[in-house]
Amino acid sequence: MTERLEQLLREAFPGDEVAVEDRTGGGDHFQVTVTSARFDGLSLVEQHRLVYDALATPLADGTIHELRIKTKGSQ
Amino acid sequence: MTEVSDQIKQVVENEDVALFMKGTPQLVMCGNSQRALEALRRAGAPVTVVDVLPDPRIREELSALSGWPTIPQVFVRGELVGGADIVEELEASGELEATLREKLGEDYGATEERVVTVT
Numbered sequence: 001m002t003e004r005l006e007q008l009l010r011e012a013f014p015g016d017e018v019a020v021e022d023r024t025g026g027g028d029h030f031q032v033t034v035t036s037a038r039f040d041g042l043s044l045v046e047q048h049r050l051v052y053d054a055l056a057t058p059l060a061d062g063t064i065h066e067l068r069i070k071t072k073g074s075q
Numbered sequence: 076m077t078e079v080s081d082q083i084k085q086v087v088e089n090e091d092v093a094l095f096m097k098g099t100p101q102l103v104m105c106g107n108s109q110r111a112l113e114a115l116r117r118a119g120a121p122v123t124v125v126d127v128l129p130d131p132r133i134r135e136e137l138s139a140l141s142g143w144p145t146i147p148q149v150f151v152r153g154e155l156v157g158g159a160d161i162v163e164e165l166e167a168s169g170e171l172e173a174t175l176r177e178k179l180g181e182d183y184g185a186t187e188e189r190v191v192t193v194t
Contacts, residue, residue: 044161045143052144059144066107067145069160 001027001063005055009034012054028065037074047071080136082193083125087140090123090191091179093150095137099126100188107159111147114159114166120151120175121186125193133193152178 002020009018009032016036023029032051039047051069058064077085086093092115098104100112100122115122127133127146138144141155149156151174156162165171175183 045155045157
């Protein structure tokens with residue numbers, strides 16, 4: 001599952017640094033970290049929305065039970 | 076009987092600080108809801124809580140309104156501030172308190188936590 005989330009994030013943020021950690025080992029609690037110039041100048045809400053958009057399918061189908069997001073801009 | 080969506084809209088628009096969470100401050104049912112609640116407490120926010128668990132429609136209608144897919148969700152004067160990660164980050168940097176001062180006034184303060192039931 002970690003790989004699937006990483007793949008979705010890489011497709012949404014091509015060339016950017018993405019990391020996915022399975023926080024509990026159970027395959028449904030994740031910490032994702034994305035570093036992208038696309039976040040520059042955006043509010044945190046807007047930044048997290050981009051991550052949610054990338055992970056819309058696993059969020060909607062219940063695959064992700066808990067998601068923690070950390071976003072970083074290019075600076 | 077008012078529609079669920081109207082009740083949610085009323086809470087979002089009328090409460091100074093609204094926290095939609097899983098459970099209540101007395102019995103928190105989710106780690107992220109706990110994190111958001113604690114960050115708001117540290118900032119001294121006057122929190123009004125809605126428990127989304129009693130009826131799945133609450134969560135559906137809330138996400139339809141906010142465009143935010145996860146719980147918890149925090150609003151200050153009708154504006155989405157974010158979920159647990161953002162609220163924690165803004166609290167740690169002092170921006171949450173700055174936002175509360177700006178929107179609620181310099182002398183904003185924590186009142187007793189209120190729980191509003193949406194049915």
